[in-house]
Amino acid sequence: MTDEAALNALREAARLSPENLPLRRHLADQLLASGNLSQAETEYQAALGLSPGDHGIAIGLAEALVRQGKNEAALTALDPLLAMPEHPVRAGVLAAQAMLPVNRMAAAHWYRYSVARDPSQADPELAHRLGIGQPSAPPPSSTSPSPIPSGPAGLPAQPPSPAPAAPTQQPSPAPAQQPSLIPTAHSPSVVPAPHAQPQAAGGPYGSADVEPTAEVEHSPVTFADVAGMDTVKEALRMKLLLPTQQPELFAAYGKRAGGGVLLYGPPGAGKTHLARAAAGELGAAFVNVGLADILDMWTGSSERNLRATFAMARRNRPCVLFFDEVDALAARRSDMRQAHSRQIVNQFLAELDGVDEHANEGVLVLAATNAPWYIDAAFRRPGRFDQMVFVPPPDTVARAAMLSLMCRDKPQAKMDFDKVARATEGFVGADLKGLVDRAVEAKLHESIRAGRPIPLATGDLMTAAKTMRPTAVREWLGTARNYVLHANESGAWDELLPWLRDLR
Known part of the structure; x- marks a missing residue:
């Protein structure tokens, strides 16, 4: 039987038995080996639908995509594998191939790290295109892990040579640090920190906590410095101020200080000023969290930064923990193409819930956004940002x-x-x-x-x-109108209706 006849027989068998995973995977492998890349891609996609967590199928799909020049799609398929502490070596080599056209430095580091773990996966042609030599395999054991110095732009340096051995021991190297999937055109949602994150012992996947870069402040601003917005100020008083002043009354109803409030409205309406005033009114600590305090180029570091920031707020309670432009950290997971971006959202949700029901007592989590409709609906669940407060333009x-x-x-x-x-x-x-x-x-x-x-x-x-004109209110209300009129089945945006009546 010729190769084409064998493939036709496999195609017919897969058509008659579409749920047969081993058959579909075998057909995809044969199509890939014979150079039928487009058909192989289709069959790998079908097999991945039957077994979404199968690493071998994902790698086969990525290989079919890379060989067709579909590098962005290949990196998307590889992303869950590359997020693993010990990713499959073949996935790292394919990632290097896919990254090469857009980020040669990141591709070189992925290739070095992966081939150092398994020299049998070396690709001399790819190494030549990357302009690097073949790294040797690391020794099989390691007893004294240590951080790896960073190379240019915060990238991990080339895997270190083994450390000197004691006379009675085998050589003990510092393990190579897994490179991160460097943000490029295919991953716009991940913002690298301006400097490399200092790593605890054990590399980027070590268990040691990191020190948060956000700082604890004590705001001199109070509600007396905020004109108007009486409804908003009353909502914040009920969340944090009054439970602290009258704990017995609130305890009788099972209510405690803390919780989450999402402030939304047009740019420049005073959301950040209001958050500082809430902290000053109570005399509470104030932590203003920026994107650079959380997002990091290393896989897993952003989640650790988020955990460390919440831990700092709990140590300084009563505390107002404020996230400005929160839609960058809490965007809808359905809109995200990168697994590590979804992991940040999951970590954020877990921190809002706390390890137990008292974990966030005394911590008021305030968040502000100009685009509340882009925030994942899970954040509006009771116990998280269960109170959405519109900060309107001043009358x-x-x-x-x-x-x-x-x-x-x-x-x-x-x-x-x-x-x-x-x-x-x-x-x-x-x-x-x-x-x-x-x-x-x-x-x-x-x-x-x-x-x-x-x-x-x-x-x-x-x-x-x-000589002046309003900057953004009409534009913002024009955007809001689309959601209020066409995507308001839950009634979440009813509060905006009165503001749209006079909009022409």
Whole structure:
């Protein structure tokens, strides 16, 4: 029987028995070996549907994709395998092939690390294209693991040579550190930290905790420094302030201080300022968590950074733990193409739940976002960010109060803040601050010419207001309208309806 006849027989058998996993995998392997790459890809996909966790099938699929030049799809197929502490060696070599066109340095490190573990997987042609020699196999045992120094851009250095041995021992090398899947065009959701993460003993998969880079602050701002937003402030009082002040009353109803609140609204509406005020009102510690404090290029390090940050907040309770732009850490998992991005979301959810029901008592987790519709629905489950609070653009009364607060430490004549507030419809806090700054700059020029401080007047603010336009409120409401009108089956966005009535 010719090769083509044998393949046709296998195709017919697979057609008659589509659920036969060994048969489908054998057909895919034969198609790959014969160079029928597109058909092999189809059969591997079908086999992977029958057995999603089969490493051999995933590697076969990746090989078919790499040989067709579908490198991005190959890296997506390999991603779950590369996230393993001891990934299959063949997966590492294929990853190097797929990465070569876009990130030669990362490809070289994957190749070195993988082939050092199993020299039989060496590919001289690939090594030549990478411009590297063949690494030798590491000794089979290791008794004293130590961190590996980083190479350029935080990448792991070439696997170290064995450490000197004691006279009575076998040589004991430092194990090669597994390289991370370096962010490239195929993985936009992962942001590398600006420097290499210091590794605990045992490399990036060691069990030692890391020190969080976010810092504990004590905010001087209180709710008295926040104009308007009475509904939002009351929600925060009920979550953290009142349970701390009246613990017996809240305990009678089984309520404790802490929990999660998701603040959302247009850019510049004062969500971060409000979070600082909540901490200052209670006299609680405040931890402002940025993306660089969590995201790391090493697989598994982002999850450890997240765990360490929550642990720090629990040690400093009562504490307000604030995540700005939280949609970058809590995006919908269905939209993610990388397994390690989904693992960050899973870790975040686990930290919100805590190891027991008292784990996060006294920790108020505040999060802010301009795009709440992109956040995974699991975060809105009771016990997590179960309270979504809309931080609206300030109304006329709130704008007047904000202007008064912003001008209180400046030389001023008698001011009509209500008049300025009526002339700044649609302005948010950031816009109003820009307006005051512009008026102050003009007044400074006038004072320098006069040689004495000249008080700020209502006319100065009105002149500045005529030169400015609201930055983002209408655009944000236009985006929100699509979700409120067409994706609001759960009623989550009902609070936005009144704000859309006047939108033209």
